[in-house]
Amino acid sequence: xxxxxxxxxxxxxxxxxxxxxxxxxxxxxxxxxxxxxxxxxxxxxxxxxxxxxxxxxxxxxxxxxxxxxxxxxxxxxxxxxxxxxxxxxxxxxxxxxxxxxxxxxxxxxxxxxxxxxxxxxxxxxxxxxxxxxxxxxxxxxxxxxxxxxxxxxxxxxxxxxxxxxxxxxxxxxxxxxxxxxxxxxxxxxxxxxxxxxxxxxxxxxxxxxxxxxxxxxxxxxxxxxxxxxxxxxxxxxxxxxxxxxxxxxxxxxxxxxxxxxxxxxxxxxxxxxxxxxxxxxxxxxxxxxxxxxxxxxxxxxxxxxxxxxxxxxxxxxxxxxxxxxxxx
Amino acid sequence: xxxxxxxxxxxxxxxxxxxxxxxxxxxxxxxxxxxxxxxxxxxxxxxxxxxxxxxxxxxxxxxxxxxxxxxxxxxxxxxxxxxxxxxxxxxxxxxxxxxxxxxxxxxxxxxxxxxxxxxxxxxxxxxxxxxxxxxxxxxxxxxxxxxxxxxxxxxxxxxxxxxxxxxxxxxxxxxxxxxxxxxxxxxxxxxxxxxxxxxxxxxxxxx
Numbered sequence: 001x002x003x004x005x006x007x008x009x010x011x012x013x014x015x016x017x018x019x020x021x022x023x024x025x026x027x028x029x030x031x032x033x034x035x036x037x038x039x040x041x042x043x044x045x046x047x048x049x050x051x052x053x054x055x056x057x058x059x060x061x062x063x064x065x066x067x068x069x070x071x072x073x074x075x076x077x078x079x080x081x082x083x084x085x086x087x088x089x090x091x092x093x094x095x096x097x098x099x100x101x102x103x104x105x106x107x108x109x110x111x112x113x114x115x116x117x118x119x120x121x122x123x124x125x126x127x128x129x130x131x132x133x134x135x136x137x138x139x140x141x142x143x144x145x146x147x148x149x150x151x152x153x154x155x156x157x158x159x160x161x162x163x164x165x166x167x168x169x170x171x172x173x174x175x176x177x178x179x180x181x182x183x184x185x186x187x188x189x190x191x192x193x194x195x196x197x198x199x200x201x202x203x204x205x206x207x208x209x210x211x212x213x214x215x216x217x218x219x220x221x222x223x224x225x226x227x228x229x230x231x232x233x234x235x236x237x238x239x240x241x242x243x244x245x246x247x248x249x250x251x252x253x254x255x256x257x258x259x260x261x262x263x264x265x266x267x268x269x270x271x272x273x274x275x276x277x278x279x280x281x282x283x284x285x286x287x288x289x290x291x292x293x294x295x296x297x298x299x300x301x302x303x304x305x306x307x308x309x310x311x312x313x314x315x316x317x318x319x320x321x322x323x324x325x326x327x328x
Numbered sequence: 329x330x331x332x333x334x335x336x337x338x339x340x341x342x343x344x345x346x347x348x349x350x351x352x353x354x355x356x357x358x359x360x361x362x363x364x365x366x367x368x369x370x371x372x373x374x375x376x377x378x379x380x381x382x383x384x385x386x387x388x389x390x391x392x393x394x395x396x397x398x399x400x401x402x403x404x405x406x407x408x409x410x411x412x413x414x415x416x417x418x419x420x421x422x423x424x425x426x427x428x429x430x431x432x433x434x435x436x437x438x439x440x441x442x443x444x445x446x447x448x449x450x451x452x453x454x455x456x457x458x459x460x461x462x463x464x465x466x467x468x469x470x471x472x473x474x475x476x477x478x479x480x481x482x483x484x485x486x487x488x489x490x491x492x493x494x495x496x497x498x499x500x501x502x503x504x505x506x507x508x509x510x511x512x513x514x515x516x517x518x519x520x521x522x523x524x525x526x527x528x529x530x531x532x533x534x535x
Contacts, residue, residue, distance in 0.1 A: 004392060004395070004415070004418075004419040004422065004423065005346055005349070005350045005418060005419065005422035005423075006349070006350050006414065006415055006417070006418020006419045006421075006422060007395070007415055007418075007419070010350065010351055028448055028450055028451055031450060032448075032450055037512070037515075037516070037520055037521065038512050040450065040453050040454055040457065040524075041457060041508045041511045041512045041515060042505070042508045042512070043454045044453075044454045044455075044456075044457030044458040044460075044461065044508075045457070045458075045461060045504045045505065045507060045508035045511070046504070046505075046508075047454065047455075047458040048457075048458045048461045048462045048464075048465050048504065049465060049500060049501055049504040051458070051462055051465075052462065052465040052466055052468075052469050052500060052504075053497045053500060053501070055466070055469060056469070056493050056496055056497055057493070058489070058490055058493050058494075068497060073497075073501075077501065077505070085451065085454065086454075086458075089451070089454060089455050089458055090458075092455070093455070093458065093459065093462070095426060096429075096430065096435065096438060097430060097435065098430070099384075099388075099423050099426030099427050099429075099430055102346070102350075102419075102422055102426075103342075103343065103346050103422070103426065104346065104347075104350060104422075166411060176398070176399060179398050179401075180398075183398075193490065193494070194490070194493070194494050194497065197490070197491060197494035197495070197498070198494045198495075198497045198498040198501065199498070201494065201495050201498030201499070202498045202501055202502060205498070205499075205502060206502050209501075209502065209505055
């Protein structure tokens, strides 16, 4: 997930850096406003937890394993402002201690994982919760959907940044985005599953720890409108992720297919295994890859909702004391 | 000898090197070579063992390579090789520069430098707390992992692995929040009033 230096152009790095700086600055401002003395140890601990939680491996296939990103988890437990700050610090320390992710790309990374993950994830969760209710089921289902949407929105944003970074003559972006989106829909499923199971575990063991949801959803009307806007933005970006492969530039579909069929002639020599496979993909008509992406999108969406429903069912009925505990 | 430079010099040297590495066009071969030489020279100046850098690069390259190779692969090997090389070279150079900074700049010195750059106190307080307890949580995670594998007698299915890993995260979360409460109590009993105080100059004077 981490973007290294050199992937995005300096201008894009500067722009995303400026946006992230504003967003994180606002988060710090809100954090300072909220009751002071407990937030610092809580946020610091949350940041350390997300950092450590990213070390837990989730095996996918034999060599491949995924890990938690944690933006939605952090926002669910400590709220969007502290969650955003915690995620930002995690990303910063990952650069400063392990040189993971780039320095100039830090702005983009913060925007993708901290701002979209915490602000966006929080807004989407509350948006979903409005339909399901503030019960435990609502929290789990909301956070599962939010985790998935935040990863897809980040992928869409990355596609946009990548498109702006390089001249369109260099490569055909629609194919890169196809790869990117199908890859991230897998990552998003993993993130949704991990976040959902972890949150339902905490809800079962210590429900009072995740108590912010009720208090926060009773905000002023301006806050509600802003949150709805943010949620709408994230959902729009999620949809945009599946549309991004259609954003073709110069080469039209037929040309692309011809290029793909031609590859035998000049390229099998160097990387035989991979490219031969790629070549044998049946190409009945030009739009096959767009259709593949649409299927990935629909399948992914369905899988997330099934997942959310199953997790919601797996939870025991909420004890009556929860609403009081949450109302405090 | 880089270790004894003033912290600002180290930070700005690193920023300048990363800037050079990411801005020089890849087609200007000699210029890229010069930047690479400067970074390599900085490493030798700081006496960072070559084997160490190599080992870190071995861990780093596969992910960068996967990211970069997806470009030409998605173009069916037709276009995108220049971009592939660009990303590989720039990524490698900026990674080694960051590695240099990590090695010549201890974390508390970095904190002091950030403080002098007027990063908000709240952020620094959270950052120092996070850094302090990061390793504690890692140790805790390790113990939980050992406990889990000690009680596991067969190979778990994929779903079981996932569930137990997510429960590991959840359990760690509960423990971390409890620890945060205890820390908060300990801070209160030592007169914490929500403002952070820093011992100035302490880290600066140390070589």
